[in-house]
Amino acid sequence: MPLPLIMGIVNITPDSFSDGGLFNSPIVARDRAIEMCGQGADWIDVGGESTRPGATCVPADQELARVIPVIREIVAADPSIHISIDTSKSIVARQAIHLGARMINDVTAGKHDPAMFDVAAELNVPMILMHMNGDPATMQDAPAYDNIVQHVHDHLQERVQSARSAGIGTVYVDPGIGFGKTVEHNLELLRNLNTFADLADGIVLGISRKRFLGSLIGEDNPTKRDRATALLHALLWNAPVLMIRVHDVQLHAQLRMLGNSLLQSNH
Numbered sequence: 001m002p003l004p005l006i007m008g009i010v011n012i013t014p015d016s017f018s019d020g021g022l023f024n025s026p027i028v029a030r031d032r033a034i035e036m037c038g039q040g041a042d043w044i045d046v047g048g049e050s051t052r053p054g055a056t057c058v059p060a061d062q063e064l065a066r067v068i069p070v071i072r073e074i075v076a077a078d079p080s081i082h083i084s085i086d087t088s089k090s091i092v093a094r095q096a097i098h099l100g101a102r103m104i105n106d107v108t109a110g111k112h113d114p115a116m117f118d119v120a121a122e123l124n125v126p127m128i129l130m131h132m133n134g135d136p137a138t139m140q141d142a143p144a145y146d147n148i149v150q151h152v153h154d155h156l157q158e159r160v161q162s163a164r165s166a167g168i169g170t171v172y173v174d175p176g177i178g179f180g181k182t183v184e185h186n187l188e189l190l191r192n193l194n195t196f197a198d199l200a201d202g203i204v205l206g207i208s209r210k211r212f213l214g215s216l217i218g219e220d221n222p223t224k225r226d227r228a229t230a231l232l233h234a235l236l237w238n239a240p241v242l243m244i245r246v247h248d249v250q251l252h253a254q255l256r257m258l259g260n261s262l263l264q265s266n267h
Helices: 026-039 058-075 091-099 114-122 150-167 181-190 211-216 224-236 251-265
Strands: 005-011 043-047 083-086 103-106 126-128 171-174 243-246
Touching: 005 026, 005 251, 026 043, 026 058, 026 251, 043 058, 043 103, 058 083, 058 091, 058 114, 083 091, 091 103, 091 114, 091 171, 103 114, 114 126, 114 150, 126 150, 150 181, 211 224, 224 251, 243 251
Parallel strands: 005 043, 005 243, 043 083, 083 103, 103 126, 126 171
Antiparallel strands: none
16 A cells, blocks of 8 residues: 655635744745755645634635635646645635645635535535534534444545535545544544545544644643644555545655555565
8 A cells, every 4th residue: 555645734814823934924835835845845735814713714814815815826836736624615716726835725625615516516526524513613512423434434425425416526534533533532533533534535634733632641732742643644654545634744654655665565
């Protein structure tokens, strides 16, 4: 099984949980994207609305003002960079793709904006569909499920079927680690990633720096959770994951190099 592709995170937000405010300048964000690609990122995920627990919705015009100049700068600097637009708004996705983004990453799986599927189908770009319980403002208010794995599976299966029916050719699923889940919910999903392997064209996993990792290792500072993130990815070595979404690209590129060396046959 090939080791996962690496998606580097570039948040153009003042309030993201670990890197809010760091890349608000289009030039700084562009340089960060180029740096990540040089370190080994296969994709760059650009987002202009925080989805951390407790975050509130950002108006479309404000989100556009954040992400469009950044995408324009990245494409001008290196049009070969694969950009994903992290948004739940079809107007943001459409403009981003017209400027050169090549994939949509929607944490609401098309539920926030019913026109999102039409945009992805019309512009013929892949789409990542994530499971989220509620919305960022309320999702961590005592989340409860009868069976978390079955619930997420059924939700994603329905969203994938809707996306296919809308004409989207390539669809990926993300179990939404940390989005409306307790620590144990997250662990149960990670133990059962095989359950989601056949739902779509691949699994995208986002565990980087998340609060549940901090709870497990006793680290309150999100920026100090990169090693734990990489260690957990290593423990999930054999899981059927197509792509990992991370803040520290260099660390995970090194992990992938080590993995590929171990997997190489001597024959």
